[in-house]
Amino acid sequence: MSSTTKGKQTPTRTQEDKLSGNMGVGELVMNVLAFSSPLTTVAGTLPVMLLFSGHTAPGIYLLVTLMLLIFSVGFVRMSRSVDAPGGFYSFVTAGLGKPAGLGGALLALVGYIFIGFFAPSLFALTLQGFVVNTLGGPEIPWYWYGLGIITVTTLLAYNRIDLSAKVLTVVMLLESAVVVIFDVAAFASGDVSQGVEFSMPWITDAGLGLALLFAVGNFFGFEATVIYRDEVKNPDRTIPRATYLAVVGIGLFYAVAAWAYTAFLGADNVQDEAKANTVNLFNDGATALVGKIFADIGVVLLITSILASMLSIQNIAARYSFSLAADGALPRILGSVHPRHKSPYVSAVGVGIVWVVATVVFTLVGVAPEALYPIASGSGTFSVLLLMFITSFAVLVYFVRRRSFAPESVWKTIVSPIVSVLFLGLITYLAIANYPELIGGSAVMTAIFMTFTFALFIGGIVYAYFLRSKRPEVYARLGRQKIDQ
Structure with missing residues (x-):
C-alpha cells in the first residue's frame, strides 16, 4: 500500500516495521566520513594514488569533488521526490522499474558486504603488528582479531x-x-617555493585512469545518506545538507592531505617516494615530522579507524537487507525491527554472520589475510560504482518522464543527471579496464568477480520477473513503494 502527497511516492508503513533514530546533520555526516575511513585512506590508499598521480593528486580530488557535487544535485532532488528509505534500491525502481530496482538492490547489498570484508584482515594485520612490534606482546593468529572486530561492530x-x-x-574527530x-x-617543513606546487591532471597523464578510480572510491559512503531516511531528524532538510557537506568535506580533506604529502616530499619527488615506500609513507613521514610517539598514536587510531569504517559499512548493508526483507524479496525475519532499539537487528547480525563464515572459510583454505582485503574492497567497490552509474541513469529517466506533467528545474533534473551519467560511465569503464589492479588479482580472478557482479544485477532482474509471475503481492512492494508504471 502507498499514498501520494505533493508528488511524492510514499510507502505506507506502521511504526512497528519502521526503523527509528534521532541523527542530525553532523551525526549523519560522521557516518558517511567513517565509511571512507579518513586515516586509513590517508595512510593506506592515498600513497597508492600518489604512485599513479604524483603532484596532480590534489587536483584530481578537486575535480572528482566537483563531479560528485553535480551528481548530488539530481540525487538530492530525487531524495525529495521519492520518499522511501530504500536508498538506491528505491531510486532505481522509480526510474527504471522494479526489475532493475531489485537488481540494483542486490548489487548494493553484496557490494557493501564485500567492501566491509576488507576490515577483518586489515584490522588483524595492523593490530597484530602493533601488539608484537610495539608492545612486545604475543603473536596471536590473525583470525582471532578478525572475529573480534566482527563481534564488536x-x-x-x-x-x-x-x-x-x-x-x-x-x-572521526580523533583520527581527523x-x-x-x-x-x-608537512606544510611547515616543506620548501614553500617548491613543495606546495601542484597542478591539475591532464587527459594524457599515464596514471590518470587508476588515480581517478581510487579517488572516486574514497568518496563512497556519501550516497548512503538516503538509506537512513527513517532514522534522521527532518530528513528533507538533513539528508541534502549531509550529502553536500560530506562530498565537500571528503574532497577538501583528501585534497589537502595529498597536497601535504607533496609539500613534505616535494612536487618532483612525491611520485618516486610513493613508489619506493608505499606501505610506510605516512608512518615514516609522521615519525620524521612529529615524532615516534605521534606515529604510534596514529597506528592506534588507524586501528579504530578500520573498526569505524567497518561499522559504517555494516549499518548500510544491514539497511539494504532490511529493505529487501521488508518488501518480501528476502526472508521476512531479516526485516525485523528491534522493539526497543528500532534497529534492523536481525539483518545486522546476518551481515556479521556472513563475515564470520567467510573469515573461517578463508582461514581453513589457507588464504593469506593480506590477499583478502584488496579483493574484498576492490570487488565491492566495483559493485557500488556500477550501481551509482545505474542510479544516475535512473534519476535522468525519472525526471525526463515527469517533464510532461511536472516540469522542474532543467539544471537539477536534466543537466546534472546527464553530466553524472557521462562522468560515472567513464569511471565505470576505467574500473572495468583496470579491474586486475583494482582487486590486486589475476586474469582468472578478474573474470570470476566481474562476471559475478554483472550476474547479480541480471539475477535480480530475473528474480523480479519470477516474483511478478508467482508472487505478485511481493512484486507490488518492490522498491519500498508502489509506483505507477
Whole structure:
C-alpha cells in the first residue's frame, strides 16, 4: 500500500516495521566520513594514488569533488521526490522499474558486504603488528582479531543507530585530528617555493585512469545518506545538507592531505617516494615530522579507524537487507525491527554472520589475510560504482518522464543527471579496464568477480520477473513503494 502527497511516492508503513533514530546533520555526516575511513585512506590508499598521480593528486580530488557535487544535485532532488528509505534500491525502481530496482538492490547489498570484508584482515594485520612490534606482546593468529572486530561492530550495529553515530563521531574527530596535525607539520617543513606546487591532471597523464578510480572510491559512503531516511531528524532538510557537506568535506580533506604529502616530499619527488615506500609513507613521514610517539598514536587510531569504517559499512548493508526483507524479496525475519532499539537487528547480525563464515572459510583454505582485503574492497567497490552509474541513469529517466506533467528545474533534473551519467560511465569503464589492479588479482580472478557482479544485477532482474509471475503481492512492494508504471 502507498499514498501520494505533493508528488511524492510514499510507502505506507506502521511504526512497528519502521526503523527509528534521532541523527542530525553532523551525526549523519560522521557516518558517511567513517565509511571512507579518513586515516586509513590517508595512510593506506592515498600513497597508492600518489604512485599513479604524483603532484596532480590534489587536483584530481578537486575535480572528482566537483563531479560528485553535480551528481548530488539530481540525487538530492530525487531524495525529495521519492520518499522511501530504500536508498538506491528505491531510486532505481522509480526510474527504471522494479526489475532493475531489485537488481540494483542486490548489487548494493553484496557490494557493501564485500567492501566491509576488507576490515577483518586489515584490522588483524595492523593490530597484530602493533601488539608484537610495539608492545612486545604475543603473536596471536590473525583470525582471532578478525572475529573480534566482527563481534564488536555487530554488537554496535544491533543497537539503535544513535549509539553507532556517537561512537563514529568520536573516532572521526580523533583520527581527523591526527591527519590535520600531519598536514600542518608537512606544510611547515616543506620548501614553500617548491613543495606546495601542484597542478591539475591532464587527459594524457599515464596514471590518470587508476588515480581517478581510487579517488572516486574514497568518496563512497556519501550516497548512503538516503538509506537512513527513517532514522534522521527532518530528513528533507538533513539528508541534502549531509550529502553536500560530506562530498565537500571528503574532497577538501583528501585534497589537502595529498597536497601535504607533496609539500613534505616535494612536487618532483612525491611520485618516486610513493613508489619506493608505499606501505610506510605516512608512518615514516609522521615519525620524521612529529615524532615516534605521534606515529604510534596514529597506528592506534588507524586501528579504530578500520573498526569505524567497518561499522559504517555494516549499518548500510544491514539497511539494504532490511529493505529487501521488508518488501518480501528476502526472508521476512531479516526485516525485523528491534522493539526497543528500532534497529534492523536481525539483518545486522546476518551481515556479521556472513563475515564470520567467510573469515573461517578463508582461514581453513589457507588464504593469506593480506590477499583478502584488496579483493574484498576492490570487488565491492566495483559493485557500488556500477550501481551509482545505474542510479544516475535512473534519476535522468525519472525526471525526463515527469517533464510532461511536472516540469522542474532543467539544471537539477536534466543537466546534472546527464553530466553524472557521462562522468560515472567513464569511471565505470576505467574500473572495468583496470579491474586486475583494482582487486590486486589475476586474469582468472578478474573474470570470476566481474562476471559475478554483472550476474547479480541480471539475477535480480530475473528474480523480479519470477516474483511478478508467482508472487505478485511481493512484486507490488518492490522498491519500498508502489509506483505507477
